[in-house]
Amino acid sequence: MKCVLTVVGKDRVGIIYEVTKVLAKERINVLDISQTIVSGYFTMIMITDLSGCDKTIEEIREELNVLGTKIGMEVRIQHEDIFNAMHTIG
Known part of the structure; x- marks a missing residue:
């Protein structure tokens, strides 16, 4: 299943590391x-x-x-179909 993950917040060192650490632990491929x-x-x-x-x-x-709260970022994941439906202009 493909999903779209978004991360938004004030920049700081280690954001990509923190997010991909969780993904790797759960065997989620980028x-x-x-x-x-x-x-x-x-x-x-x-x-x-x-x-x-x-x-x-x-x-x-x-x-x-939980990660987003820990690092002070908004971290969201949603199924690719839902993301596409929400962002279709028409």
């Missing part, structure tokens, strides 16, 4: 990644593959919420 820093704010979008993960997306979402 298929594509884009990140940028604008006026001191970090934004990242990852396309991920959860097919190797034993947890549900809801369990991963909760784990990423």
Whole structure:
């Protein structure tokens, strides 16, 4: 299952490390990644593959919420189809 993971917040050292550490622990593969820093704010979008993960997306979402609180960032994950539906202009 492909999912879109987004990370937004004030830039600091170690954000990508903290997020990918959780993904690696849960055997979630990063298929594509884009990140940028604008006026001191970090934004990242990852396309991920959860097919190797034993947890549900809801369990991963909760784990990423805990991480986001810990690092002071907004970290969200959603199924690729839901992300696409929410961001379609039409």
